[in-house]
Amino acid sequence: MLFDLRNVSYRYPDGSFALESVSASIENGDRTVVLGANGSGKSTLLRILDGLLFPTDGEVYFQGSLLSEHSLKSVDSSSTFRQSVGFVFQNADAQLFNATVFEELAFGPVQLGLSKTEVQERVTGILGFLGIGHLSDRPPFRLSGGEKRKVVIASVLTMNPEVLILDEPFLGLDPRSQTWLVNTLKQIQSAGKTTIVATHSLETVPLIADKAIVLGEDHRVLRIGSAADILEDLPLLRSANLIGD
Amino acid sequence: MHIPDAxxxxxxxxxxxxxxxxxxxVATRKSAAHISSRKVPMLAIGSAFCFAIQMFNIPAFGGTTAHALGAVxxxxxxxxxxxxxxxxxxxAIQALLFGDGGILSFGANCFDMALVAPMVxxxxxRLLCGRDLSNIxxxxxxxxxxxFFGxxxxxxxxxxxLGLQPLVAHDLSGRALYCPFGLDISVPAMVGTHLIVVGPAEAILTVGCLAYLYRTFPEHFESQSRVRVGTQLRLIRMLGWILALTPLGLIASGSAWGEWELEEIKKMVGYEPKGLAQSHPVFHPILPDYGFHGMTAGWWLVVGYLVSALLGCGVVGLFVYGLFRHAKSDSVRSVQLHSCKSDIPDWLTKPNPPIQESHRVKAPWFERTLLRIQASLEKTSDSDATARAPGFLQTIQPAPKxxxxxxxxxxxxxxxxNWVLSGIAVGVVGLALTSRIPMGAMIVRVGGAVIFFGLIVAIPVSFREGTFRVSGLVASATILLRLADGIALALLWRQTTRWNALLNSLKQCGLSATMVTTANLSYRYLFVVFEMLAEMVQARTSRQVGACSAQEARRYMGNGTAVLFAKSVAFTEEMHWAMTSRTLPTSRHMADPDRWxxxxxxxxxxxxxxxxxxxxHGSLHAF
Incomplete structure (x- = not known):
């Protein structure tokens, strides 16, 4: 089992819940979506999976070992975890902190301690794979919204993570870029990677996922099951506020 | 460099x-002519950015800290x-919202950091740049x-x-009433730290931001090309001259002060501040073996200043060199890349090779500082909540308050x-209680400052010339009480007044509408900038394999500052448009005065x- 969440809750400092007793598990190679309306706790859940936030109650296990602030402090387990799990933020701007696109993509591999030629190979490989070679020397925050999203995904892919977590990746993309993203995700999935995607755009769900976790507006799990079944269940989608009345 | 009240x-x-x-x-008039509404958000962001920079304290000698300014x-x-x-x-934001620097000493703080630093x-x-603004x-x-020199x-x-205080303010027996250090201590203490630690930090920060901005937004530099100062001078020669002359200038003024002290102060004050200097231990470790121990050390002082100035410039030079060497290798590499889409790379379909064992040390100083700043910002928004609470001071209008x-x-x-000061302290506590101000936080804030400054000020005053004196104790109690009262009053003001209302009351006192708009934007922007910073740190954490070394942390910090600034600038454009579309400078009309x-x-x-x-009462006592 890749991820195992047991009764995970997350409270803000003011005491209100972002997530309440969520239990779920994610297997190696799963294609999962996290569905939920705005403010239902999707981003918090993903951040907990990526070890950026830690549950205020309950436990998260990654490959059988407990994820905690303490366990991620030790250099070794942190290294294994960070290179196995890649995270694509909802706000692309926040994620791009390097001076050029090339440096942005090289950041991860350099952290992995790869040699210069290997870093070069990885960066050019991904630039080619995503078709963004022409952006290599541009400063990331001067790109268009779609280009930024591509660069963000590229910067995570150069680390070759086993798990790819994407927070609202379709947000603000035009139809052609959406198709591009779906195809890219499919390629990554067929390469054997696990993907966890948070979204509230239902039309892409059957293309990129087999399994869905639905969060309600009370920050609890409404249903976990096959994506196809859940998409059929209109009353459920309505109560999760994913479709209008 | 923020001087507190008292x-x-x-x-x-x-x-x-x-x-x-x-x-x-003058500045308002001059900048109104130069600054279009387009630059208002830029100014706001710049101020917010300077604010952020100033909160990063760099450890300096003797356990003290110092910070860069961002003014230049x-x-x-x-x-x-x-x-x-x-x-x-x-x-102003620091003094009013964070109690950093006093309210009455605001003028003096502005003189140092807002007038002298940017002007020099x-x-x-401009002198070094000459006419040529095309050479990055x-x-x-x-x-x-x-x-560095600003x-x-x-x-x-x-x-x-600070050093003038014992001269201009002392009681009849010569006890200093305010800052008790003479020029012989305060000047080398301040200047030494800033030459060796802060100056280079400031220079590196400026270089980083400028180089980055020039590469990213060349248009910001073109607009200035009409300005010219003096004739063109060879850069290196100029640098050499300034390097050689500055310490001499410092010595010259130093020895002038020194002469004055030996002859005049003894007559005026009745005791030698030097005795005070020798009897307290606080500033001695600050001044290493550069001959800072008083002005008599002669040519060692020259050497000290020269060495520190050279050191600073050397660090900057190395940094600039590194910066451009890096940039060159960047531009060579990207020739063969194009936008064609290729297949999924082979390595992406395989798991990663195991990572090598790393023995690097974790250096989370940057993150720690960030979290601290975020926490203090959150506290500030708490104070807005206090300002909405139904308390006594909240019912008084901003302007009369x-x-x-x-x-x-x-x-x-x-x-x-001391009686009057204690009375005011009791009154302040009463006001705080009736205004529903959280007492715990207030005590921590006031107590912390009193303990910190108390150790620096009160102890040397009560132990003058190596012996303990009751009169000294009374005098130090006065200083501490004044400090506590001042900080508590400022806290009362900002905790019970909303930022908008506070600005409004300033507007009624004649502050220009553009300034009020800018102030408002800076304040909002603080939160945006820090949110962005915090997100950037999180984003890096998620891609950070293992712990980063101290060197990497520093590099990342320098890089991060520059990128943050560039991002902010990119944001100004959008912000300007958003403001224009809501017809920004409409707030020209004066705010309606509140009914008293x-x-x-x-x-x-x-x-x-x-x-x-x-x-x-005071004048009764004096005569």
Missing amino acids: YLSPATEAVAFGVMIPVWM LLAILVGPWAAILGMSLTL GYGIY RRITLAGAVGA TAAASLAAGVI MLVILMLLITVGMSQS TARDGLAVLTSLTILILTVF
Whole structure:
């Protein structure tokens, strides 16, 4: 089992819940979506999976070992975890902190301690794979919204993570870029990677996922099951506020 | 360099305001001509950015800390006059919202950091840049040198202002009433730290931002090309001259002060401040073996200053070199890349090779500082909640409340009686209780400052010439009480007044509408900037394999600052459009003055009575 969440809750400092007793598990190679309306706790859940936030109650296990602030402090387990799990933020701007696109993509591999030629190979490989070679020397925050999203995904892919977590990746993309993203995700999935995607755009769900976790507006799990079944269940989608009345 | 209230005599504070008020007026007029509404958000962001920079304390000698200013960078980006306003704004936000630097000493703080720093720094920058603004190396180097000496000049000004206090404010027996250190201590202490630690940091920061901005937004530099100062000089020769001359200039003024002290102060004050200097241990470890121990050390001092100036410039030079070497290798590499889409790379379909064992040390200083700043920002928004609570001070209108607080602050500044000061302290506690201010936080804030400054000020005063004296204890109690009262009053003011209302009351006092808009934007922007920073740190954490070394952390910090600034600038454009579409500078009309209620009048009258009584009481004692 890749991820195992047991009764995970997350409270803000003011005491209100972002997530309440969520239990779920994610297997190696799963294609999962996290569905939920705005403010239902999707981003918090993903951040907990990526070890950026830690549950205020309950436990998260990654490959059988407990994820905690303490366990991620030790250099070794942190290294294994960070290179196995890649995270694509909802706000692309926040994620791009390097001076050029090339440096942005090289950041991860350099952290992995790869040699210069290997870093070069990885960066050019991904630039080619995503078709963004022409952006290599541009400063990331001067790109268009779609280009930024591509660069963000590229910067995570150069680390070759086993798990790819994407927070609202379709947000603000035009139809052609959406198709591009779906195809890219499919390629990554067929390469054997696990993907966890948070979204509230239902039309892409059957293309990129087999399994869905639905969060309600009370920050609890409404249903976990096959994506196809859940998409059929209109009353459920309505109560999760994913479709209008 | 932020001087708190009660460190300076009211006379000094008045003089500083006397200098700054015309400067602000001129600056407002000058920058109104230069600054289009397009640059207002830029100025706001610049101020917010300077604010952020100033919260990163760098460890300095003897356990003290110091911080960079960002003043020269701001001057280069928006022009020196606008920079004066921007820095003043930053300092105002710090004084009003964070209690960093006093309210009455605001004028003096502005003089050092908002007038001297940008003016000297920008002057040197223009002098070194000459007419040619197309050469990025020259621009960044000139910016670095300007930043270095601008900071040094500001620290010199602060040192002199502090050092003058024992001369201008002392009681009949010669005890210092305010800052007790003479020029012989305050100037080398301030200038030394800033030459060796802060100056280089400031220069590196300026170079980083300038180089980055030039590469990213060349248009910001073109607009300045019409300005020219003096004839073209060879950059290297110029640098050499400045390097050689500055320490000499410092020595010259130093020895002049020294002479004056030996001959005049003994007569005026009745004791030698040197005795004071020798009897307390606080500043001695600050001054290493550079011959800073008083002005008699002769040529060692010259060597000391030269070495530190050279050291600073050397660090900057290396940094610039590294910066451009890096940039070159970047541009070579990207030739064969194009936008064609290729297949999924082979390595992406396989798992990663195991990572090598790393023995690197974790250096989370940057993150720690960030979290601290975020926490303090959150506390500030808490104070807005207090300002909405139904308490006594909240019911008084902002403008009369400002009058009340200012009069009480002046009373505190002028009073020399421990009874009056204790009375005011009791009154402040009463006001805090009736205004529903969380007492715990207030005690921590006031107590922390009193303990910190108490150790620096009160102990040397009570242990003059190596022996403990009751009169010294009384004097130090006065200083500490004044400090506590001042900080508590400022806290009362900002905790019970909403930021908007506070600005509004300033507007009624004649602050220009553009300034109020800018102030408002800076304040909002603080939160945006820090949210962005925090997200950037999170984003890096998620891609950070293992712990990063101290060197990487530093590199990341330098990089991060520059990127953050560039991002902010990119954001200004959008913000400007958003503002224009909502027809920004409509707020030209004056804010409607608030109707004063009987309660407001009563409050103002009471504090006026306290002020008059204190002054009367004080003059009775004096004669």
